[in-house]
């Protein structure tokens with residue numbers, strides 16, 4: 561496993577991380593433990609969850625249980641700010657009162673005294689970003705969180721937050737988590753360049769396009785029963801299948817797997833810190849970690865860009 565700092569921060573993360581949004585919904589406690597064991601064995605350190613995952617709290621609760629006694633083996637990233645059903649008395653989700661309540665509940669579920677990376681799940685249109693930064697800065701000073709990140713921010717929101725942190729002397733956001741994969745490259749227009757400019761590391765979500773970049777979905781074979789994509793047929797579009805088929809052809813010619821292309825070529829994009837791929841089995845995590853070992857040359861990356869842009 562390779563390790564990198566998260567943007568310009570001192571937080572070191574594995575180049576392949578583990579997305580934890582299957583825990584507490586599709587995976588029970590035993591299967592969650594199996595996936596986390598395999599991740600740690602493969603050298604994965606970055607575990608990405610959210611308070612809302614697992615039907616509000618289930619993913620954090622399972623992680624707290626399976627990490628008991630080995631909390632220091634992982635870099636724990638979670639999020640606040642999606643609908644936890646706290647109601648209006650909790651306040652706006654970027655506001656000081658809400659942030660303090662959310663972190664207390666996440667720490668309790670995760671059975672830890674600190675969160676390594678605490679991310680605002682989605683922008684809060686009502687709270688001034690200065691208030692959110694001030695609240696996060698208090699949590700850093702108290703040792704409850706180590707770093708703060710955001711998710712689903714646009715380029716201008718990222719820039720505004722970076723300038724505001726400087727103006728008020730607050731802790732800067734160190735990461736941006738946005739939708740990004742070889743099949744969905746919209747983040748490269750504004751968010752990724754802005755993140756690089758302001759020193760944030762990007763954590764791409766849906767990096768495997770929900771499984772389309774794993775090799776399990778081909779035009780000839782269709783979607784496997786029981787897979788996530790079987791429940792999300794709208795994802796399997798003709799346009800995405802075209803790209804998958806072109807990538808698979810390139811992979812075969814270069815003696816690579818589609819999974820290596822999906823993970824290795826994304827990890828190699830400037831600005832990408834860690835590919836936080838989700839998984840439903842130990843075998844998948846092990847394969848994902850191994851795929852991150854492939855480091856394409858500039859020429860190979862240019863060829864991949866070319867075939868994705870074609871058509």
Ligand SMILES: NC(=O)c1ccc[n+]([C@@H]2O[C@H](COP(=O)([O-])OP(=O)(O)OC[C@H]3O[C@@H](n4cnc5c(N)ncnc54)[C@H](OP(=O)(O)O)[C@@H]3O)[C@@H](O)[C@H]2O)c1
Pocket residue numbers: 578579580581582608609681711712737738764765766767768769770771772774776786787788789819836837838839840843844845847848
């Ligand atoms: N910030 C946000 O708003 C946001 C939104 C979405 C996700 N996220 C985060 O990003 C993480 C990654 O996204 P994601 O997990 O939703 O999607 P993803 O990584 O694109 O796809 C993960 C799915 O692909 C399949 N898969 C993974 N590895 C495989 C392998 N080696 N072989 C075959 N199939 C494989 C598994 O589903 P099956 O086995 O069922 O096929 C797995 O659940 C999440 O876990 C979450 O932490 C954040």
